[in-house]
Amino acid sequence: MFAVLQILGLTTGVANGIAVACSGSFNFLMNRNITFKASSNFWRSVAMFVALYIWNFLFGTWFIGWLPPCSAAQK
Structure with a gap:
């Protein structure tokens, strides 16, 4: 995500912020719903x-x- 956003012309800080938010959201959902099956x-x-x-x-x-x-x- 970070590399793609930089290729699209976003600054490093903005690209990093978006990439971290995307990875954190994905990791949270996968860990909650698949890895640990939280209820x-x-x-x-x-x-x-x-x-x-x-x-x-x-x-x-x-x-x-x-x-x-x-x-x-x-x-």
């Missing part, structure tokens, strides 16, 4: 998935920004 409330599962995804995105972004200065200081 719980669908919208509650979506809300929990989105909350966890946002947390992981924010923490990962913070960690990537924090790590290089810390490792450079140890040299």
Whole structure:
């Protein structure tokens, strides 16, 4: 998806955002409906998935920004 969107002329950030949203949605639906065959409330599962995804995105972004200065200081 990312490569196709870039070929179509979208910027890297926009293409990445769309590709991540598509892959996250696909993975959520496949894991919920096929891998684990969940029978719980669908919208509650979506809300929990989105909350966890946002947390992981924010923490990962913070960690990537924090790590290089810390490792450079140890040299």
